[in-house]
Amino acid sequence: MEIELYIERVEQYETGLMPEAERTAFEAELASNAELRQALELYRLGQEVIEQGVEAQLRRQLQGWAASDTVTTAAPLTARRVTMRPMWMRLAAAASVTLILGWFSIQWVSRDYSDEAIFAAQYEAPDTGTFRSGAALDNPLEMGFKALENNNLQAAEDFFKSIPPDNERYAEAQYYLGHTAGQLKHYDLAIAAFQASIQRNEAKFQEKAEWNLLLVYLAAGQTDNADFQNLLNRIAGNPNHAYQKRAEALQGKLGSFLRKFGE
Amino acid sequence: MKKPDFTDEQLVTAISSGGQGRETALKVIYEDSDLKRMVGAFVRNHRGDTTDGQDMFHEGIIVLDRNIREGKFRGEAPLKGYLYSICRFLWMNQLRKQAHTSTVAEMPVTTEADLLTPELTLITEERKDVLNRLLNELGERCRQILELWKLSYSMEEIAETLGFSSSDMARKAKYRCHVSLLEVIQKNPHVEHLLSR
Numbered sequence: 001m002e003i004e005l006y007i008e009r010v011e012q013y014e015t016g017l018m019p020e021a022e023r024t025a026f027e028a029e030l031a032s033n034a035e036l037r038q039a040l041e042l043y044r045l046g047q048e049v050i051e052q053g054v055e056a057q058l059r060r061q062l063q064g065w066a067a068s069d070t071v072t073t074a075a076p077l078t079a080r081r082v083t084m085r086p087m088w089m090r091l092a093a094a095a096s097v098t099l100i101l102g103w104f105s106i107q108w109v110s111r112d113y114s115d116e117a118i119f120a121a122q123y124e125a126p127d128t129g130t131f132r133s134g135a136a137l138d139n140p141l142e143m144g145f146k147a148l149e150n151n152n153l154q155a156a157e158d159f160f161k162s163i164p165p166d167n168e169r170y171a172e173a174q175y176y177l178g179h180t181a182g183q184l185k186h187y188d189l190a191i192a193a194f195q196a197s198i199q200r201n202e203a204k205f206q207e208k209a210e211w212n213l214l215l216v217y218l219a220a221g222q223t224d225n226a227d228f229q230n231l232l233n234r235i236a237g238n239p240n241h242a243y244q245k246r247a248e249a250l251q252g253k254l255g256s257f258l259r260k261f262g263e
Numbered sequence: 264m265k266k267p268d269f270t271d272e273q274l275v276t277a278i279s280s281g282g283q284g285r286e287t288a289l290k291v292i293y294e295d296s297d298l299k300r301m302v303g304a305f306v307r308n309h310r311g312d313t314t315d316g317q318d319m320f321h322e323g324i325i326v327l328d329r330n331i332r333e334g335k336f337r338g339e340a341p342l343k344g345y346l347y348s349i350c351r352f353l354w355m356n357q358l359r360k361q362a363h364t365s366t367v368a369e370m371p372v373t374t375e376a377d378l379l380t381p382e383l384t385l386i387t388e389e390r391k392d393v394l395n396r397l398l399n400e401l402g403e404r405c406r407q408i409l410e411l412w413k414l415s416y417s418m419e420e421i422a423e424t425l426g427f428s429s430s431d432m433a434r435k436a437k438y439r440c441h442v443s444l445l446e447v448i449q450k451n452p453h454v455e456h457l458l459s460r
Contacts, residue, residue, distance in 0.1 A: 001449070003442060003445045003446060003449065004442055007438075007441065007442060007445065042445050042448060042449060043445065045448055045454070046441070046444050046445050046448060047413070048394055049394050049397045049398050049444060049448065050398075050409045050410060050412075050413045050444070051329065051413065052391070052394045052395055052398050053398050053406050053409070053410045053413075054329075054410050054413055054414060055325050055329065056395075057410060058289070058324070058325050058328060059321060059325060061286075061289075062293065062321040062324060062325075063321070065290065065293055066317060066321070203402045204399065204400075204401075204402055204403070207403050207404075208403055239426030240404075240426065242403040242404050242407060242425075244426055245424070245426075
């Protein structure tokens with residue numbers, strides 16, 4: 001069945017944009033045209049697949065908000081004390097407190113601009129729900145995915161490292177090795193793995209690996225590294241790159257006055 | 264459920280309309296600390312811990328978002344009560360699976376709120392695995408385009424968000440990605456039993 005022959009009509013029908021008369025005709029045709037029925041069923045399954053992506057994205061966002069919650073704590077309240085000191089002493093004390101509070105506030109805010117804080121805010125571990133695996137499916141990387149799902153990072157790292165370059169899933173294995181080694185703070189290995197994945201030029205992993213390579217450089221405190229700078233500039237300057245907006249935002253954070261103040 | 268300037272109706276409209284408004288509305292819901300605490304307390308009182316409570320709150324919001332977008336939430340109950348019911352249902356369902364009991368109905372019904380079971384679409388882990396595998400067959404960019412489209416972003420908004428030169432270019436890209444997805448599904452040998460469910 002050529003899906004292109006049906007997709008536009010099916011979409012109009014499913015999104016309620018089909019005029020009533022056409023709708024009636026479409027439903028009549030469904031009864032007699034097996035290909036149209038198949039196209040409709042396929043379209044609906046496609047919607048389910050996309051919904052999985054929407055849900056995974058929201059899940060990551062919720063985890064990000066939760067992570068921010070744990071960082072943000074309210075400033076402690078102190079009891080108000082009334083003293084009988086002279087006015088000049090009270091004003092001087094107030095000025096000192098203002099200066100100290102100001103200094104601490106900037107220090108506090110600038111913590112959000114440290115390499116660690118930026119990394120924590122940007123990094124997304126692979127969602128175990130989106131691994132190309134499944135007990136029912138034949139998957140050569142299954143053992144690594146299972147180890148990741150069980151949070152056994154060392155076992156996952158060992159497994160992904162064992163996948164040889166001639167394996168057809170090598171780019172994928174190196175991509176997950178990069179994540180695993182990064183989480184274990186084995187930054188040199190993570191950098192090498194993401195670079196190896198990128199070199200394979202596989203569309204499914206290329207842009208994700210590039211973005212995560214940037215983040216690992218960041219976690220490793222290597223933002224002065226020329227490779228990091230070149231890659232960041234390249235992604236931020238490429239409007240077709242999936243992470244272009246985030247790379248631009250990262251450039252902004254790295255150049256922030258608050259970051260410089262906190263250094 | 265809401266900050267003073269958001270009514271349930273406004274939150275529902277914002278989520279249904281998609282775009283940035285949806286994200287703002289979901290953040291408002293997420294920041295309801297009373298509700299978060301209630302869900303956490305319920306889970307902890309039923310053999311869960313703090314992490315389970317947080318997970319259920321997140322999963323509840325995911326279901327709420329989907330139900331609103333699919334028009335399953337009809338506004339007959341307050342949004343807060345509806346979300347709480349979802350979270351309770353999800354946790355009880357998880358306990359049921361862990362205990363290998365056959366239906367949720369076998370779990371003790373303790374309060375009136377248990378009876379407010381929302382309409383939920385629970386899919387099997389096997390089906391989820393296959394759907395995720397299909398999703399991963401798409402490139403990152405196609406995934407982004409289709410997800411934004413599913414969230415009712417206009418072609419103008421998709422073009423702006425993803426850096427297309429015009430809404431027409433975004434529309435063409437969306438069409439190509441959609442056809443690719445359906446072709447991937449068609450060719451996948453694991454899909455047949457999903458179609459004939």
